Amino acid sequence: MDVRETGASLQLFYGGTFDPVHHGHLAIARSARDELAVPVRLVLAADPPHRAPPGADAGQRAAMLQLAIAGEPGLQVDLRELRRAQWQPGRPSWTIDTLRQIRAEIGMQVPVALLMGADSLLGLPGWHEWEHLLDLAHIVVAERPGSALDGGQLPPLLAAHLHGAWASSAAELDAAAAGRVLRLRQPLHAGSATAVRQMIASGGPWQSQVPEPVAAFIIENGLYGCHVSP
Numbered sequence: 001m002d003v004r005e006t007g008a009s010l011q012l013f014y015g016g017t018f019d020p021v022h023h024g025h026l027a028i029a030r031s032a033r034d035e036l037a038v039p040v041r042l043v044l045a046a047d048p049p050h051r052a053p054p055g056a057d058a059g060q061r062a063a064m065l066q067l068a069i070a071g072e073p074g075l076q077v078d079l080r081e082l083r084r085a086q087w088q089p090g091r092p093s094w095t096i097d098t099l100r101q102i103r104a105e106i107g108m109q110v111p112v113a114l115l116m117g118a119d120s121l122l123g124l125p126g127w128h129e130w131e132h133l134l135d136l137a138h139i140v141v142a143e144r145p146g147s148a149l150d151g152g153q154l155p156p157l158l159a160a161h162l163h164g165a166w167a168s169s170a171a172e173l174d175a176a177a178a179g180r181v182l183r184l185r186q187p188l189h190a191g192s193a194t195a196v197r198q199m200i201a202s203g204g205p206w207q208s209q210v211p212e213p214v215a216a217f218i219i220e221n222g223l224y225g226c227h228v229s230p
Helices: 023-036 058-069 080-087 095-106 117-124 130-136 157-163 193-202 213-223
Strands: 011-016 041-046 075-078 110-118 138-142 181-184
Touching: 011 023, 011 095, 023 041, 023 058, 023 075, 023 138, 023 181, 041 058, 041 080, 058 075, 058 080, 058 213, 080 095, 095 110, 095 130, 110 117, 117 138, 130 138, 181 213
Parallel strands: 011 041, 011 110, 041 075, 110 138, 138 181
Antiparallel strands: none
């Protein structure tokens, strides 16, 4: 791995609720970091509008995320959405707002990319002002084998919006500030945060699904209905 810790042109952001952060999240972040050779900033959502309220509060999810990436080169926690929620209480963590904030900070010329899983890409038409995302950033999407993305069968509205935006190499992301979509040729981890929460609540074998420090934090704080004794 040759992560450009300083002077990197592409700014890569991986947003999510991370409720809890698990090995699948980390696999995506590491794969993007290694393939694109840039740091990955994991942006924690404060009030995600596309799902039920988180099972852990923002402070707990931030603590777990910090524990999960401790010692990981090229992975950084970005708490801008939590800070924004403090001065915009009640406003959801819309990705378009985050991108506009980033652009206000770094300008419109620096390449910026959003990292997401295939399921998130397929759900883009349900996002707030989703049609404007590519005006502000590239998209890097981690594949899920057998998904509509893998089979080239995108929903018509999304397929039309992304027509002509597909990039054939990472170099295309450095050549423009926004507007391209790159497929990350690293299959997604089978796990999901929903499945982890369900396993915790039911007393299933969940601890192998998350980093050890995260498992210890969940047990210590009794999160997600955890009944395991420390």
